[in-house]
Amino acid sequence: MKQLFFTALALFLMASCGENKSQETNQILTQKTEIMEKQEKEKIEKLLGEYEKSLNTSDAKLTQSLYTNDGIFMPTEAPSGIGSEAILKAYEYVFSQIQLNIEFFIEEIQIEGNMAFAVTSSKGTTLIHANGETIPETNRELFVFEKVNGEWKIARYMFNKIEPKK
Numbered sequence: 001m002k003q004l005f006f007t008a009l010a011l012f013l014m015a016s017c018g019e020n021k022s023q024e025t026n027q028i029l030t031q032k033t034e035i036m037e038k039q040e041k042e043k044i045e046k047l048l049g050e051y052e053k054s055l056n057t058s059d060a061k062l063t064q065s066l067y068t069n070d071g072i073f074m075p076t077e078a079p080s081g082i083g084s085e086a087i088l089k090a091y092e093y094v095f096s097q098i099q100l101n102i103e104f105f106i107e108e109i110q111i112e113g114n115m116a117f118a119v120t121s122s123k124g125t126t127l128i129h130a131n132g133e134t135i136p137e138t139n140r141e142l143f144v145f146e147k148v149n150g151e152w153k154i155a156r157y158m159f160n161k162i163e164p165k166k
Contacts, residue, residue: 037111040111040116040152041109041111043151043152044109044111044116044118044145044152045106045109047066047145047152047153047154048104048106048118048120048143049104050062050066051063051066051104051154052102052103052104052122054066055100055102056100056101056102058095058099058100060088060091060092060095061088063087063088063091064084064087064088064091066153066154067084067087067153067154067155067157068146068148068153068154068155069083069084070082070083070084070155071083071084071087071153071154071155071156071157072087072155072156072157073086073087073090073091073157074156074157074158074159075090075094075159076159076160076161078090096129097128097129097130098126098127098128098129099126099127099129100124100125100126100127100137101124101125101126101127101137102122102123102124102125102126102137102139103122103123103124104120104121104122104141105120105121105122105123106118106119106120107119107120107121114146114147115144115145115146115147115155116144116145116147116152117142117143117144117145118141118142118143118145119140119141119142119143120140120141120143121138121139121140121141121162122137122138122139122140122141122159123136123137123138124136124137125137137161138161138162138163139159139160139161139162140159140160140162141157141158141159142156142157142158142159143156143157144156144157
C-alpha cells in the first residue's frame with residue numbers, strides 16, 4: 001500500500017513539474033514572439049522613414065527601390081503604377097510637378113508571416129512647381145508590405161487626401 005502511495009505521489013509531482021515546465025516554455029515562446037514582432041515592426045517603421053525621405057527629397061530611384069518588383073502605387077486621381085518601371089515613372093512625374101515636405105504618423109502596423117500592413121497619416125506642405133505656391137498637404141495612407149529575401153518592401157500603397165484642420 002505504501003509503495004502504491006509513493007508511486008502515485010511521484011507521478012503527481014512529475015506531472016506537476018511537467019506542467020510548470022510547459023507553462024515556462026509557453027511564456028518563453030510568447031516573449032520571443034513578442035520580441036521578434038517588435039523587431040519586425042521597427043524594420044517597417046524604418047522603411048516608412050526611408051519612404052518619407054524619398055518623398056521629401058524627390059528621389060524617385062530611392063522610392064522605386066522601396067517597392068517589390070511587382071509593387072503597385074495607387075495615387076489619388078491618377079492611374080496606378082504597376083511594377084517597378086511604372087512605379088519609377090509615376091514618381092518621376094509626381095516629383096516633376098511638386099515638392100513634398102511631409103511627415104508620416106504611424107497609426108497601426110499588423111504583421112502576419114511575410115505580409116504586413118500599416119495605416120498612416122501624413123501632414124506637411126506641397127510646393128507646386130507650376131506656380132510656386134505652397135499649400136497644406138494632409139493624407140491618410142494604407143501600405144501593404146511583403147518580406148522579400150528577408151527585407152520588408154512596399155507591395156501596395158494607396159493614399160487619399162483629407163482636408164487639413166484649420
